[in-house]
Amino acid sequence: MRNIQKIIKDGARKAVARDDVKYVLGWTPGYGFRVSPFFARTAEDTERLIFSPLCANNLTIYLTLQEKLPLPKAAALDKRKIALFVKGCDSRAVIQLIAERGISRDELVILGVPCGGVIDISKLEAKFPQAIKVEAVEEGEKLSLKVDGKSQEIPKEDILLKKCSLCEYPNPLIYDVLLGEEKQKKTKDYQGISTFEEKSPNEKWTYWGDKFARCIRCYACRNICPLCYCDSCILDKLSPQWIRRSVNLSENTVFQLLRTFHLTGRCIGCGECERACPMGIPVGELNRKLEKDVRELFAYEPGIDIEEKSLLSQFKPEDSEDFIL
Amino acid sequence: MENPYIPYLAVITDIRDETVGERAIKTFRIAFQESSVSKNFTYQPGQCAMLGILGKGESMISINSLANDDYLQFSVMKMGKVTSGLHECEVGDAATVRGPYGNGFPVDDWKGKDIILIGGGIGQAPLRPVINYVLNRRKQYGKLTLIYGARAVSDLCFRKELLELKKLKHLNVHLSIDKKEDGWKEFVGFVPDNLLKVHPSPKNAIAVTCGPPIMIKFVIANLLKLGFSDEQIFTTIENRMKCGIGKCGRCNVDNLYACKDGPVFSYAILKNLLNWSSG
Amino acid sequence: MTAFSLPRNEADDFLVALIEKQSLFAPVEKDSIISYQLVANPGDALWNFSNSTVPPKGILFPQTETLFKFTGSEVSGGIELPPQEKETVIFGIRPCDGRAFKIVDHIFGWDYQDPYYLERRARTVLVGLSCYEPASNCFCTSLNGGPSSKEGLDMLLTDLGDRYYLEVLTDKGGKLLNKNRKLFALALDSDTKEKNSLSKKVESKLKRKVMSCDELQKKMGDLKEHKFWEETSLRCLGCGICTYLCPTCHCFDMQDEVTDGKGRRVRMWDSCMFREYTLHASGENPRPTRVERFKNRLYHKYKYYPDSFKITACVGCGRCTRYCPANLDLIDILTEIGKI
Numbered sequence: 001m002r003n004i005q006k007i008i009k010d011g012a013r014k015a016v017a018r019d020d021v022k023y024v025l026g027w028t029p030g031y032g033f034r035v036s037p038f039f040a041r042t043a044e045d046t047e048r049l050i051f052s053p054l055c056a057n058n059l060t061i062y063l064t065l066q067e068k069l070p071l072p073k074a075a076a077l078d079k080r081k082i083a084l085f086v087k088g089c090d091s092r093a094v095i096q097l098i099a100e101r102g103i104s105r106d107e108l109v110i111l112g113v114p115c116g117g118v119i120d121i122s123k124l125e126a127k128f129p130q131a132i133k134v135e136a137v138e139e140g141e142k143l144s145l146k147v148d149g150k151s152q153e154i155p156k157e158d159i160l161l162k163k164c165s166l167c168e169y170p171n172p173l174i175y176d177v178l179l180g181e182e183k184q185k186k187t188k189d190y191q192g193i194s195t196f197e198e199k200s201p202n203e204k205w206t207y208w209g210d211k212f213a214r215c216i217r218c219y220a221c222r223n224i225c226p227l228c229y230c231d232s233c234i235l236d237k238l239s240p241q242w243i244r245r246s247v248n249l250s251e252n253t254v255f256q257l258l259r260t261f262h263l264t265g266r267c268i269g270c271g272e273c274e275r276a277c278p279m280g281i282p283v284g285e286l287n288r289k290l291e292k293d294v295r296e297l298f299a300y301e302p303g304i305d306i307e308e309k310s311l312l313s314q315f316k317p318e319d320s321e322d323f324i325l
Numbered sequence: 326m327e328n329p330y331i332p333y334l335a336v337i338t339d340i341r342d343e344t345v346g347e348r349a350i351k352t353f354r355i356a357f358q359e360s361s362v363s364k365n366f367t368y369q370p371g372q373c374a375m376l377g378i379l380g381k382g383e384s385m386i387s388i389n390s391l392a393n394d395d396y397l398q399f400s401v402m403k404m405g406k407v408t409s410g411l412h413e414c415e416v417g418d419a420a421t422v423r424g425p426y427g428n429g430f431p432v433d434d435w436k437g438k439d440i441i442l443i444g445g446g447i448g449q450a451p452l453r454p455v456i457n458y459v460l461n462r463r464k465q466y467g468k469l470t471l472i473y474g475a476r477a478v479s480d481l482c483f484r485k486e487l488l489e490l491k492k493l494k495h496l497n498v499h500l501s502i503d504k505k506e507d508g509w510k511e512f513v514g515f516v517p518d519n520l521l522k523v524h525p526s527p528k529n530a531i532a533v534t535c536g537p538p539i540m541i542k543f544v545i546a547n548l549l550k551l552g553f554s555d556e557q558i559f560t561t562i563e564n565r566m567k568c569g570i571g572k573c574g575r576c577n578v579d580n581l582y583a584c585k586d587g588p589v590f591s592y593a594i595l596k597n598l599l600n601w602s603s604g
Numbered sequence: 605m606t607a608f609s610l611p612r613n614e615a616d617d618f619l620v621a622l623i624e625k626q627s628l629f630a631p632v633e634k635d636s637i638i639s640y641q642l643v644a645n646p647g648d649a650l651w652n653f654s655n656s657t658v659p660p661k662g663i664l665f666p667q668t669e670t671l672f673k674f675t676g677s678e679v680s681g682g683i684e685l686p687p688q689e690k691e692t693v694i695f696g697i698r699p700c701d702g703r704a705f706k707i708v709d710h711i712f713g714w715d716y717q718d719p720y721y722l723e724r725r726a727r728t729v730l731v732g733l734s735c736y737e738p739a740s741n742c743f744c745t746s747l748n749g750g751p752s753s754k755e756g757l758d759m760l761l762t763d764l765g766d767r768y769y770l771e772v773l774t775d776k777g778g779k780l781l782n783k784n785r786k787l788f789a790l791a792l793d794s795d796t797k798e799k800n801s802l803s804k805k806v807e808s809k810l811k812r813k814v815m816s817c818d819e820l821q822k823k824m825g826d827l828k829e830h831k832f833w834e835e836t837s838l839r840c841l842g843c844g845i846c847t848y849l850c851p852t853c854h855c856f857d858m859q860d861e862v863t864d865g866k867g868r869r870v871r872m873w874d875s876c877m878f879r880e881y882t883l884h885a886s887g888e889n890p891r892p893t894r895v896e897r898f899k900n901r902l903y904h905k906y907k908y909y910p911d912s913f914k915i916t917a918c919v920g921c922g923r924c925t926r927y928c929p930a931n932l933d934l935i936d937i938l939t940e941i942g943k944i
Contacts, residue, residue, distance in 0.1 A: 031812070032740050036931040037839045057930065061841065067879075067893040122636075129654075130740055132811065214637065216658070216667065218844035218875070224929050236880045239406045245859055245872050246668045276929035278657065278845050280637045326719040330671045330858075330869070331679060379674045379869075380862045405885025419677030538888060565884050567858045570716035573874070574855030575881050577900070578890075580908035585715065 004051055004113075004180050008085070011111050011179045012046035015083035021109055025062055025084035027055040032131045033121040037062065051085065051180070052136045053143055056118045056161070058270045059084045060093040060226035063103050081107055087115035088183075089163070091172035092268035092303030093226035098174075099306050100266070102229055112175030114183045117156060117164035119143065120275075124159060163271035163284060173304060190292045193285070208253070211281045215252040217245075221273035221283050222259060227266050234258065260286040265294045265311025268303035297322065329570050332377055332421035333366075334358040335397075337414055343400060343482045344475075350447055350482050351412055352389075352400045355420055366425065367392045370432055370454035371561065371589050374424030375569045376401070381410035385566040385584060387451040388425060391458060397422075400450040400482060426569045427588050430533065430559065432458050439467035441525045443544050445516045445536030446475050449482045451561050451588075452535055456490070463495055467530070472523055474501035474516040478509060499523050517543035520551075527552040533559045545592055558592035608770040608781065608788035609795055610761070615768060619646035621784045622693050626729075629663050630695040631656050640694060649695060651763070654739045655921060659701045659851035660694050661708065664724045667848075671720070671858070671869045692728040693780065699753035699760070700744045700919040702732045704851030706756030710913040711854055729780045734762035734799075736806055741922030743812040743935055749919055751806040752799070762799045769799045814938040817906070817916040823941055824907040832944055836937055837898035839930050844875035846924035846934075847901070852917045855881070876901050902937070 012024045026049040028038035035054045040046045063082060071077060086094055091112060097103050116138050125131070128147050135146040142153045157165060170183035196204070219235065222228045234242050235255065243258065244251045259273075260283075267287040274284035294300050297320040300311050339354035355376070357363045368374075368388055376399050377383030384407040390398035403412045414420070432455060440459055442452045452471070459466045471490065475481045481500065491498045501512035501519040512519045517540065525532070532553055534544040541560050548558050564576035564583045571585035579598040581587065610618060622628045623644060630649035632641040639658040643649050672679055709725065712718040735742075735751035744750060754760050758777030762769040769791055772778050781788065814820070847853040857874040860867055874881055877898070882891045891897045909917035925934045 030931055030933050031925075031936060034931040034933060036933070039835065039838055062838075065841065065894075066838075069892055125740065129737075130809075130811065132740075211635075214634075214639070216844075216848050216873075218848045219878075220841065220843035220845050220929050223841045223843040236878075239409070244861055245857060246861065246870055247872060248668065272929070276841075276843070276845075278849060278927040280635045326717055326723060328719045329716045330720075334677070334679065379677055379679070380860050380867050382858070382860050382869075408885065421679075563884075564890060565882055567856070567874075571714065572711055572716070572718055572854075572856070573858065573871075574876065574904075575874070577904070577908065579903070580911040 007179045008049055008051045008113065009046055011177055012040055012049050012083070012085075013043050015109050015111060015177075016040055016043060016046055018081075018083075018109070020081050021083050022078060022080035023082065024049070024111070025059045025082060026111075027051065027057065027059075027085065029054070029134070033119075033124045033128075033134050033136075049085075051113050053115075053117060053119045053138050053156070053160075054121060054134075054136050055085075055087070056121070056272075056275060058087075058090045058093055058224075058226055058272045060086065060090050060097065060270075061224055061272070063094075063097065063108070064226070064229035081109050083109035083111060085111045085113055085179075086172050086175065087113055087118070088167065088169040088171050088173070089115075089268060089270040090226075091174050092169060093270055095174050095306050096227060096266060096268050096303035097229075099303075099308055100227075100310060102227075105306065108176075110172070110175045110177075112172030112178045114171045114178070114180050115164075115167075116170060116183045117160045117167060119156075119159050120161045127154075161271060161275065163269060163274070174306070190288065193289050193292050196285075196289075209249060212252040212256055213249045214279050215247070215256065215281055216279055217247050217252065217255065218278065220276040220278065224272045224276040225263070226270065226272070227263060227268070228259075234262075256281075256283065256286065259283075260290060263287060264290050265298075265300060266302050267291060329423070330568070332375065332383070332423045333362045335420045335422050337416055337418050337420050338396070340414065340416055343484070344480050346479075348402050348404065349412065350400055350402045352398060352483075353411065353414075353420070354390075354396045354398050355422060356397070357422070363397075366397070366422075368425035369429030370458045371427070371430035371451050372425040373427045373569075373584075373588060374399070374422050375426065375566075376411070377407060377421040377423070378410045378414070379419070379421060382407045383421070383423065383567075383569075384408055384411075385426070385563070385569055387561070387563075387588070389450045389453040391454050391461070394457075400447065400453075402447045423569060426584055428586065430455055430589050435531045436462075436465045437467065437529075439470070439525070439528075439530040441470045441530055441532045442472070443516060443520055443532060443534040443536075443548075444471070444473045445540040446480065447482060448534075448536030448540070449473055450535075452533065453483060453486075455533065456496070460493075460496070468497070469495065470497045470499070470523065470525055472499045472501075472516065472520050474503070474512070474519060476503045478502055478506050497523075515543070516540055517547045520544055520547050524551065527554070527557060531557055531559065535561050555593035555596060556591055559589055560592065560595065561588040562590060562595075563588060606772060607791035607796060607799075608772070609791045610768040610770055610788050612766050612768065614787055615651070616646040618784060618787050619643075619649055619695065621787065622695065625783065626691045626693045628693050628695060629660065640696075651696070651733070654737050655698045655700070655735070655742075655923075657923075657927075658849060659704065659921070659923070660697055661701070661704060661851050661854075663692070663694055664705065664728060665708070665712075665721055665854060665873075668870060668872045669720060671871055673866070673868045675866055692724070693731060694728060695731045696733045697730055697757065698735055698921070699732055699751060699755075699757070700735075700742070700749050700921040701851045702730055702757040702760075703744075703747075703749050703753055703755045703919045704921075705730060707852045707909075707913075707915055707917055707919070708854050709756075710909075710915065714913070729758045729776050730756065731777075731780075732757035732760040734760060734803065734806070736763055736802070738806065738810050739922060739926065741812060741925040741933075741935065742810055742920060743814060743922060744920035745807060745810055746812075746814045747817060747916055747918055747920040750803065751810075752803040762802065764795065764798055764802065767795075769795050812922075812935050814935055815942045817910060820906045820916070820938065820941070821910045823944075824903060827941060827944060830944060832940065833899045834895050836932070836940075837893075837895045839932055840877070840894045840898050841930050842877050842879070842894050842897070843929065844873075844877055845927050845929065846932075847875040847877055848873055849923040849927055851919060851921055851923075852905070876904070906938075
């Protein structure tokens with residue numbers, strides 16, 4: 001097997017060399033376990049790119065994040081493509097974005113990387129609080145770590161993000177180039193969700209009320225979501241004001257439920273919302289619940305096919321109506 | 326401890342339509358509920374106040390009356406939640422006022438100088454008290470020139486007053502509209518161009534410009550062309566504001582707060598600031 | 605300055621005494637999130653932790669607070685301060701967060717006095733707890749702070765193993781001590797020595813550093829236009845984490861809320877990283893992209909604030925770096941600025 005780091009850098013260098021590519025969006029290592037999104041504009045820049053189980057960020061968000069300001073007089077629109085690395089789940093965000101006409105396929109050069117799961121770095125930081133320079137290499141079911149010169153192996157299952165331990169789509173579903181070897185799929189199960197569904201309404205409220213109460217409304221879950229890309233978000237509107245800015249259980253609950261419902265049949269389960277939350281609110285569980293419902297009721301899965309219509313814009317006479325109270 | 330967040334209660338005593346349309350302008354006269362407040366509420370031309378409606382919020386609005394006038398007056402363009410709320414008000418409705426805030430124009434430093442006022446649209450509002458202040462002390466100032474324009478005749482703010490001002494001998498009024506209209510005998514074109522046409526001399530003069538950011542940008546460029554120095558040019562900055570007292574943070578232009586350190590800035594100060602949107 | 609000593613096995617008695625006579629806020633852990641909460645049992649308070657997820661600033665500057673109430677067109681009820689008739693004590697403040705109060709005091713106290721913050725500040729005693737295990741992104745020593753920095757605090761406790769070393773730093777702290785004097789013994793010279801050497805030891809654990817505040821302030825003055833800003837801020841997601849979890853960020857919004865004819869004017873934390881923060885009703889935005897917003901945040905902390913108040917608005921707690929979901933590393937960014 002060729003070294004994945006070399007494969008990644010080669011792929012990026014080739015992409016960045018293209019005249020029709022503006023930059024390559026990838027990952028670069030930072031201090032300790034941190035890996036940050038990186039915009040590589042030159043061949044030299046691509047030397048800084050890596051791929052490892054520490055590359056958590058779904059880079060798809062950067063396709064819609066850039067503010068579109070009016071161009072200065074006589075300036076031409078930069079029509080060059082954006083090249084970006086996508087893991088399996090990230091690729092589904094790209095597909096969904098294209099399917100929703102949020103971006104067009106020909107604006108992109110997609111560099112697919114099969115992914116064996118991403119690490120919850122807070123777990124590693126707890127183990128190695130003073131780590132400065134880290135290298136992480138995936139070796140089957142183990143993560144081989146080199147922390148400030150010392151090597152160590154850790155079973156991946158102990159430190160994977162929750163969404164990764166149930167990943168059905170480790171391999172990108174859309175790409176121009178596939179870099180690296182395909183990975184084994186896992187079976188998705190909704191066991192946690194099903195167990196929770198059995199609880200009484202009171203128990204559910206106690207659980208979620210406790211979590212929502214500590215939401216600080218930093219909107220990181222919204223801002224990091226590759227599918228929250230409305231120009232003007234309902235949360236920010238003043239007239240009419242749908243959600244008050246006061247931070248309390250009532251408003252926080254409305255916010256969290258609205259955020260989730262706006263992603264019904266659209267969330268592709270990259271889990272970035274949950275990873276971003278500084279307050280440890282398991283917001284991904286809400287998305288997983290709706291994902292489960294959408295699958296069971298409509299046999300629908302978003303982010304698989306760029307030609308697929310969105311769930312809420314199609315109606316079939318045989319659609320389930322069980323959810324209507 | 327005094328609480329600067331508690332507003333004075335007031336009543337709207339008069340409402341006049343200045344312009345109509347989507348971004349209509351209305352002029353409001355406000356009377357405080359308590360006479361002790363009216364007595365103590367003094368201010369300089371160019372100062373602002375937080376005009377509000379309980380339940381809607383507050384907006385920082387330039388006071389366009391003079392402290393010794395027997396009324397307190399604001400002109401408000403319908404724009405956001407609060408200003409739209411004000412436009413729905415009727416005479417007798419309640420309003421709130423906090424202030425006065427900001428620095429105002431250094432009108433007393435300008436004594437003995439020619440004053441050139443260049444305004445566009447609602448930008449006439451902060452200039453109005455300067456005109457009246459100078460007119461009340463006519464002999465203490467040199468030439469007074471007003472260059473004012475709007476998109477169309479119907480968008481000219483204080484139209485009636487402007488026509489009265491035009492009749493005065495010791496004041497030169499140069500009006501403009503952006504596009505030609507029947508019966509319009511004055512300049513047709515943008516305010517910065519009218520400024521070049523009027524061609525005021527920078528000698529012992531002060532130029533003050535208020536209006537949309539894009540207009541201010543070109544007016545300043547043209548003033549510099551005419552030989553005005555940075556120190557002779559003044560403008561106002563109207564950023565989004567909430568507290569009005571230099572705490573909430575949003576109106577900052579570098580380390581200065583538009584609400585407290587402004588809204589009036591000389592171009593000499595402004596041109597070195599990073600966060601000035603018209604810069 | 606007199607110092608005292610509190611045996612470890614009597615530490616809980618101190619908290620019990622605090623709970624009896626005052627409202628006590630202390631660091632509490634729930635679902636791995638550490639924040640300062642009103643505590644009723646001494647056992648709930650954390651003594652061993654690196655630093656809290658959420659800084660204690662919200663106790664004096666709540667995320668949401670009522671400025672006044674109104675009914676119809678009448679202001680009623682006046683100021684509504686939080687239900688604290690008793691004096692408040694915040695226990696277990698890390699020295700960096702203690703310094704943050706000193707920094708924020710400037711903005712709430714200059715020119716117009718902010719009665720909500722200042723009155724709360726006046727009746728709150730800040731009890732610090734020296735840092736013994738800095739986190740990987742701590743860099744307080746670069747910001748004139750340190751693991752046992754005293755600024756902003758009324759008292760400082762330092763863990764010496766079998767006992768706590770207590771320094772009384774203000775009159776307010778002295779009064780609190782006198783109320784509980786019987787719990788404390790006078791510290792010995794050897795205690796003071798031990799405390800000082802411990803502080804040095806902890807300080808040496810801090811691995812990350814940036815240039816001095818003065819250098820930063822000067823450097824940023826020279827760096828207004830540079831492509832560095834765009835490259836860096838392109839990675840920013842524009843969320844509010846770095847500002848909301850920052851112990852010195854103090855910007856707020858004010859909104860009116862009316863329910864069934866009864867209204868209140870509320871202020872709530874706001875973030876300069878949000879587009880709407882500076883967006884005019886007209887659609888004009890003086891800071892239209894993340895580049896201007898990101899830049900403004902850093903300039904505010906390291907240039908504008910020291911220009912106005914002679915103190916940098918950062919304490920080096922590292923929370924913005926620790927919690928940034930795009931892993932934007934402030935310390936790297938400041939280091940980078942130094943290299944340009």
